[in-house]
Amino acid sequence: MLLQQLVNGIVLGCVYALIAVGYTLVYGVIELINFAHGDIYMLGAFFMYTFLNFGVPFLPSFVLAVICCIIVGILLDIIAYRPVRYADRLAALITAIGMSIFFENIALLIWGADIKRYSREWIPHFFKKLFINLPNEHFQNVFLTVSYLQITIIVLSIILMIILHLIIHKTKMGTAMRAIAQDKRAAALMGIDVNRVISFTFALGSGLAAVAGIFIGMYYNSIYPMMGYIAGIKAFAAAVLGGIGSVPGAMLGGVVLGMAETLGAGYISSAYRHGIAYAAMIFVILFNPAGLMGKRKVDKV
Amino acid sequence: MxxxxxxxxxxxxxxxxxxxxxxxxxxxxxxxxxxxxxxxxxxxxxxxxxxxxxxxxxxxxxxxxxxxxxxxxxxxxxxxxxxxxxxxxxxxxxxxxxxxxxxxxxxxxxxxxxxxxxxxxxxxxxxxxxxxxxxxxKDDFQGKFLARYADEALHAKKIVIFYENNDYSIGLKDAFVKEAKKRGLKILGTEAYTQDDTDFKPILTKYRALRPDVIFIPGYAPQGTLIISQARELGFKCKFMGADGLDDKIMLQNPDAEGLMITTPFIPDKxxxxxxxxxxxxxxxxxxxxxxxxxxxxxxxxxxxxxxxxxxxxxxxxxxxxxxxxxxxxxxxxxxxxxYFDKYGDCQKPAFIKVIKNGKWVGAEIQLK
CATH class of the missing domain: 3.40.50.2300 (Response regulator)
Structure with a gap:
């Protein structure tokens, strides 16, 4: 039972991590908590649904859905956040909350309130197959099932995390992102096109959110306009737990949160699962306010 | 003009x-x-x-x-x-x-x-x-009726209950448990969830080795469909029962929900x-x-x-x-x-069991008198 719970926890954690990375990425560059991020994740799941519904095969649908979300992410930045970029930070935060409500209601309008499912024929058979299925003739008393979809979610989130790390630390764009994170005005003086780099950051974050939305849509097979809200809050908690602004931190935070929730629900009480997860977060923040992997900022006088 | x-x-x-x-x-x-x-x-x-x-x-x-x-x-x-x-x-x-x-x-x-x-x-x-x-x-009637059905028609022995933390679901669960205990059925556990939950695997995992005969879900369809799919994915072979809250077309679209039984006050084919x-x-x-x-x-x-x-x-x-x-x-x-109403304004209505067969609701073969 523990083994299965660990698998459940890791998959749930990777799901949170995939969304949390988007939060942390945008925060790391422009110190904005992008509350509309959870809704981009929701839109990813719905774009995928729409393309599949039109009869587009799986892979092209996947690519199209991710591209659509990237476009939405860039537009979100240009239309909503750019005008308030140099204003008070609170203005951007309120804008983000407004955009979140806007996206939820647009989705309600377009796709309706009822829950949608990915039909069985749309999804490649590969994901349905079981990677491990116990008990079998060798293991009579061990219960463990792991599907290829679960393995895919774990592997994919690790790969995406590595790619992201490489982009941030090894490319010119990544260097520009880090420069802006340090000081927007100084970066602009050095000849960095700040708006372009921030748009790229949003594109990256939104693309990751879309991937998360699609795989979670497939994993739970239930998508609805409000799905971004709770997932967004959980992922935000994961990002804070790991240290907001730190990409590996978001990954670690997601897994810790997923584990706490799974083990809490499995061994303590299913009714208090969210409470247990948030309690774990608060516990970490109490002792280490910067989060697990966040850098502590020292203000110089 | x-x-x-x-x-x-x-x-x-x-x-x-x-x-x-x-x-x-x-x-x-x-x-x-x-x-x-x-x-x-x-x-x-x-x-x-x-x-x-x-x-x-x-x-x-x-x-x-x-x-x-x-x-x-x-x-x-x-x-x-x-x-x-x-x-x-x-x-x-x-x-x-x-x-x-x-x-x-x-x-x-x-x-x-x-x-x-x-x-x-x-x-x-x-x-x-x-x-x-x-x-x-009322739920006490519905819950009792379902427990009776689990016993007399399905001959279930071991039951797990997943209920949502709201008035409707708790009322149903309580009535079901009371009747089931009277009949000597074994309730392996009752597990609460909320409207926002999407992941039920941790709780399901707890019960897999106990091999329940029936999982009873006195909640609503959005979570019900997830519980059923995730249970099947984990290899549960049991039957699923629910109340009128699961009466939703999303259930018909879920191939895992084939065979789901629920109460209903009204069956078109009867x-x-x-x-x-x-x-x-x-x-x-x-x-x-x-x-x-x-x-x-x-x-x-x-x-x-x-x-x-x-x-x-x-x-x-x-x-x-x-x-x-x-x-x-x-x-x-x-x-x-x-x-017609009793002194509280409540009424007596017959209940039926319907079941999903080939993606459609049909009246169950065994109906209680």
């Missing part, structure tokens, strides 16, 4: 002479349970159409006023306050979710406004106010002649099969119209009229059978 003005003014005066009778129908029409509201809406609109075609209420047209409470108690209380203060409202049809009904109930009570719920099954609703009636059975006519009209108008929400709401609106016709436009007298339907002889006969 003059002609148009003349016609307009005639219409205006005519409108005054034949004032409409407004009947508010409160239910979730948006939000996660909007699909339930769909049946409510269609049932109410069809009832109004039939009433108006037959001359309305003493010549006055019935107008359905759809109010959306999104199944949220907070929203339900707001709407109830609005309706209670509206002089042209004599009776309310609603609400759908028990939690919403319980929130609205004290407001209607203090305004002496009678209400008929076509779908709220929580046990306490009738006892709390003499202004609340319902033409649906309906009487009156109901057959209703089903035909419904299919013609909405191009889909009516569910029990539609049938019960249709009856509730018909009953409300009947009450206004007999008692006039007076809240107190309408309540007294409804309360006077207290025996099978005085019952109101609708498409879901006879409706």
């Amino acid at each position: 003059k002609k148009i003005l003349l016609t307009l003014s005639i219409l205006f005066i005519a409108g005054f002479l034949f004032a409409d009778v407004k009947i508010p129908v409160v239910s979730p029409y948006t939000g996660p349970l909007a699909t339930f509201g769909e049946g409510v809406k269609n049932g109410a609109l069809l009832a109004a159409e039939v009433i108006n075609k037959n001359g309305g209420i003493k010549g006055e047209k019935v107008v359905i006023d759809l109010e959306d409470d999104m199944c949220e108690p907070k929203e339900a209380a707001n709407i109830a306050t609005k309706l209670a203060g509206d002089k042209d409202v004599y009776i309310v049809i609603g609400h759908l979710c028990s939690s919403a009904t319980l929130a609205a109930e004290p407001i209607y009570k203090s305004a002496h406004l009678p209400a008929i719920s076509p779908a709220s099954t929580n046990v306490n609703i009738g006892k709390l106010s003499k202004y609340y009636f319902r033409n649906v059975y 309906a009487g002649p009156e109901a057959k006519k209703f089903i035909e009209m419904y299919k013609k108008k909405f191009k889909s099969e009516p569910n029990w929400f539609a049938a019960n709401t249709y009856d509730a609106v018909m009953l409300a119209a009947e009450a206004i016709k007999h008692a006039g436009k007076n809240r107190e007298k309408i309540r007294d009229y409804l309360a006077s339907l207290n025996s099978p002889q005085k019952a109101f006969h609708g498409v879901t059978g006879a409706t």
